[in-house]
Amino acid sequence: MGQTIIQKIFAAHSDGSVPVEPGNVIWLGLDARTARDFAGPNVVRNYRRHYGDAPVADRTKTFFTFDLVVPPSNIPYAINQQICRTWAGEQGITVYDVNAGIGSHVALEEGLAYPGSTFVGTDSHLNIMGAVGAFGQGMGDKDITFAFRTGKTWIEVPETMRVVVRGQMPANCTARDLTLAVLRRLGSRGALGRAIEFYGEAVEALGLAGRITLASQVTEMGGIIGFVPPSAEVLAWTQARVRRRQPQAEVRGVYADPDAAYCETVTLDVSGLEPLIACPPSPANVKPVREVAGRRVDSVFIGSCTNGRFEDFAAVAEVVRGKHVAPHVMATVVPATRRVYAQMLKAGVLETLFEAGFIISNPGCGGCASGHLGMTGEGQVNISTSNRNFPGKQGPGETYLASPVTAAWCALAGEIYGGER
């Protein structure tokens, strides 16, 4: 019997004493282990308590990435970040500090995660690494403390399902609309505890930014990881970044065997897709934008690990060039990383967004976890490109999740609007 992608990656990162079959528990070697300004201080606390002054297993594979409240806007986060910095200094661990951006994206840009690699950290959207065919897993602070000290983790091999997205997506739709279509089909538990492999011409047509969007929302489908088999473009992009650290490195994609075993195959066709939006109270409550069009919008947030790439903001700039955000709308933009910010600066995207009336913040997560931007008050209607809209998460208002393009049209119109497209 052939192997799925996750079986191959796990087999290459374990000692072979236990067959890499669904349901078996193995010790998985970790190419990179990380903690953020959220849970990082908890990791330091656990580590000191259980391991004292012992060194981490490998400081070249251990990182902090500050992205949640950056720079700190409150004293608890300032204290917590400094706890991590001080301890990282003692241990000789690299910190991607408050100016770097979202840890998962920084890791891709820095070549810390690459096809076939394993990556863990205190971020539930680390399955973003599936966008380049790597295994990424969000974990709690105990798991990460153990991973810092030992370089490995226990893991139960999940089953894999196939999601095949056929057809050519219409020009007025984006990777986020495709992702919402998959989420509508699978629901919040359609991939519960499973790995996904994404196939089909609509998936193959996605660039890296679109693959990141799709992979990131696997969390909201209940899945552990969603692999997009790397294209030649993705292999070249990741290899260039890995070579900044290891000049001779050869990046190779990991692909499933033709006779690999899947627990389920779900097929959908996006040829007739229209712009979609996830309405309160959950990311899986997906509807066509036109069904909720006309509702007054108070704020718009564009950014997050799901839709914070240069391509996302360039698409927004196309919509808003020469126009202006509606007077009653608070519209904010948060680039995922400093590199994305620089790209926006050089391409003139920042200027276009500025002229259109957007508030532009430094890179980071934005408002997902009471960060700087994107929180709501009672009665406020918020259109967001982030990844969750559960009640109360970003405050008492109502958050709708949509593509950057839809969010841009809503910002201009001051109401939910699918755009002239």
Added chain:
Amino acid sequence: MKPTHISGKLWVLRDPHGQLYDDVDTDMIFHNRYLHITDPAEMGRYALDNLRGWEDFAQRVRPGDIVMAGRNFGAGSSRQQAVDCFLSLGVGALVAESFGAIYKRNAINSGLAVVTFPSLSRHAETFRNGDVLSIDLGSGELQLNGVRTYRAQPFSRVQMAIYQAGDLFAYGELVAQA
């Protein structure tokens, strides 16, 4: 050896319409505004304070009580606090039809008994607040008020090993010595 048979008073997490809560997200269990907290002793008071109808759970629950919920309990983020807040309150076990994948890992690593009860929705009406539930972690047998029995999933081998050791760190020491 820790006992593999535990018993406690039930809190059945239902929404205002009386339906068992599904997809209880970690922001409903332990809201992101408290994420800066690192001391487990401080976490308990915020448990479930963003879940409609359960805002005062921390005041009502008593050590040894058992919490029951529907599908995909603990969906969402990786925050350990969403598990440790229940430990901090002395909650004896969580029983749900299914759990979020990261949440289940975190609970296992903390030594909190989490029991998956796949057929729960077929019996959802039967369980009420204050009922006494007994759980055999090794066999997965549940007993309600000493009378009716149900079949949940037994602990997996690694889950039992970590539970018996106490937590992931103690388990790691045992593995290193072996």
